[in-house]
Amino acid sequence: MTGWSAADVAVVLLSLKVALAGTIVSLPFAMAVAAVLARGRFWGRGILNALVHLPLVLPPVVTGYLLLRVFGRQGAVGEWLEAWFGVTFAFRWTGAAIAAAVMGFPLMVRAIRLAIENVDHRVEEAAATLGASPLWTLAVVTMPMALPGILSGMVLAFAKALGEFGATITFVSNIPGETQTLALAIYSFIQTPGGDASAIRLVWLSVAISFAALLASEALAHRLDRRRR
């Protein structure tokens, strides 16, 4: 083992970029869906819940294929986005971020929803008597109180995004420098004769990154918790 090659560094940076973008893009949607699932009472709630969890149980290849059909060049949304905004997802790192976002979405929604359900509803009632509308209450009481859960949801989604393989390779392929994230690079190295050393370096690295992310989220949640106790 002789230190890191420029290619290794590029793979890591790309993976972090994809995972971070996926996490940030999905955050507002995850918060909205989690709030609706936690506090909403409406017909079809169960269906929405099942839909959100679908990427967790579907074969990732299926999710990737569906993404290709929807966000690909000829896809319903993909074509429209390219025509109007010049944004392309197919075979681009942005597509990898979308795949990461979709695959991490159920984990993020789940964590945020649980955190919201744990917020004392009576405190939200107090906010209402002080003049805060339901939406304002959500923004300044419920979500801040659920912050540790939101952070842990983000970390989970981020970790999932770093390890995402099936949906990514199906949707945006395995293009070095563009869509080849950590997991895909490790896969490629294992398939290449003599690539073992590189594969092992990346394997250790991905273990280290995931571990650090989990430790960081624990520490963050702990600190937030202590400030309020």
Next chain:
Amino acid sequence: MRLVVDVSHLLDRFRLEVAFEAGDGMTALLGESGAGKTSLLNVIAGLVRPDRGRVVLDGDVLTDTGAGRFVPPHQRRIGYVFQESRLFPHLTVRQNLGFGRWFTRGVAANGPVPADIVGLLDLEALLPRHPSKLSGGEQRRVALGRALLAHPRLLLLDEPLGSVDVARRQEILPYLDRLIAELKLPMIYVTHDEREIEGRASRVVRVRQGMKVG
């Protein structure tokens, strides 16, 4: 101030059927615990929609099941000091106090707290702290200040001395007296202890098993 309440609402063990009027000063709702007093306050505040009935405050119809009218709690301008203080745990005392002011008057929640309220409730030393660092009596005073600063038309107090031990009552009682004397805010005071309201309440409504008994 004139509040007219006439509601019927099914609770776990009995039906709450109460009609009463309240005017300026303190109106006491007196009854055993579990008599339906808190449910009545929740109906007035708009936290509970009654099965049937009306709540009218100064001619303003807040709840009228017959006409299908229901003003949500955040638009009622009725202050509520709950039995548990229900302070916002993620905000400092200063921000807790500023919360209602921000929503009712657009004053920054982090700004200075009016000196009269700070003085009245003796809150100065508590301002930078978080609610979890306060004693039960201190939490009550902050909850009281928080409700007052939202400029309510009517203040609901649910057992403000309940679950505070006798020695600690002096942390709150004198403040309540000052409030009644200085602010002249109409209030509905829920309690099970007649001694708390003696010489304070200008009107007493007794409730037993969800019914008004005097």
